[in-house]
Amino acid sequence: RSFSSEKDIHKDYAVPNPTWSEDLRLLYEQFMKKCEDGSWERLPSYRQHPAGGCSDFQARHLDPSAMKELTSRARLFTRSFEDGLGFEYVMFCNDAEKRVVCILQGGPHLQGMPGLFHGGAILTIIDATAGMCAKRIGKVVLTANLNVNFKRPIPLCSVVVLNAQLEKAEGRKFFVSCTVHSGDGRTLHTEAT
Numbered sequence: 001r002s003f004s005s006e007k008d009i010h011k012d013y014a015v016p017n018p019t020w021s022e023d024l025r026l027l028y029e030q031f032m033k034k035c036e037d038g039s040w041e042r043l044p045s046y047r048q049h050p051a052g053g054c055s056d057f058q059a060r061h062l063d064p065s066a067m068k069e070l071t072s073r074a075r076l077f078t079r080s081f082e083d084g085l086g087f088e089y090v091m092f093c094n095d096a097e098k099r100v101v102c103i104l105q106g107g108p109h110l111q112g113m114p115g116l117f118h119g120g121a122i123l124t125i126i127d128a129t130a131g132m133c134a135k136r137i138g139k140v141v142l143t144a145n146l147n148v149n150f151k152r153p154i155p156l157c158s159v160v161v162l163n164a165q166l167e168k169a170e171g172r173k174f175f176v177s178c179t180v181h182s183g184d185g186r187t188l189h190t191e192a193t
């Protein structure tokens with residue numbers, strides 16, 4: 001399927017699709033219920049950044065002449081897989097508690113060791129979730145440092161819940177912690193700052 005269609009670019013991917021497991025659907029419904037009183041908010045998620053979204057930041061880091069063509073073809077890494085094969089996820093934020101939760105079902109194309117999530121895939125979704133947590137306050141953020149402890153391997157295609165919490169802010173520096181638990185909350189797979 002071509003990703004470049006106009007409709008596809010503006011499609012919100014943070015909603016159920018036929019590849020979702022029952023576990024992911026149940027978690028989604030749980031968090032959508034939490035959104036009813038306004039304390040939590042589901043974050044829409046698209047394949048591309050909004051045009052001009054980070055133009056000042058890009059101007060500082062990228063060659064402006066190449067930028068237009070570059071970003072017209074660009075995809076958010078975590079949204080660049082076919083449905084069900086990569087990161088099936090939805091992020092919810094609670095700005096009062098400075099938290100972002102990400103419910104994730106990892107697809108078969110995220111395999112590292114046989115039957116397990118690739119460590120880089122775990123880092124990616126931690127980076128995106130903790131990054132979003134900082135972004136809710138800092139608007140435009142870049143990850144300066146990411147420390148991770150892989151406590152238990154994550155079975156491929158399983159459902160996990162990431163919890164990112166802003167611990168402190170010092171000027172333009174944001175310190176965020178993030179854990180990855182099994183969908184039932186019983187196993188701590190990964191912890192990061």
Ligand SMILES: CCCCCCCCCCCC(=O)SCCNC(=O)CCNC(=O)[C@H](O)C(C)(C)COP(=O)(O)OP(=O)(O)OC[C@H]1O[C@@H](n2cnc3c(N)ncnc32)[C@H](O)[C@@H]1OP(=O)(O)O
Pocket residue numbers: 049050053127128129131132135141142143144145173
């Ligand atoms: C719309 C949909 C969105 C969707 C949103 C999806 C979210 C995706 C999130 C992905 C985020 C990424 O992966 S971003 C891509 C990966 N990250 C990068 O490429 C960043 C590359 N690094 C840099 O550009 C730079 O090093 C910065 C910007 C991080 C910092 O540089 P700077 O701005 O010049 O800051 P600098 O003066 O060096 O340091 C400022 C202060 O930060 C501290 N500091 C700097 N680096 C570090 C460090 N590694 N560890 C600790 N502390 C550090 C310094 O000690 C100093 O503290 P003090 O002395 O002032 O106290």
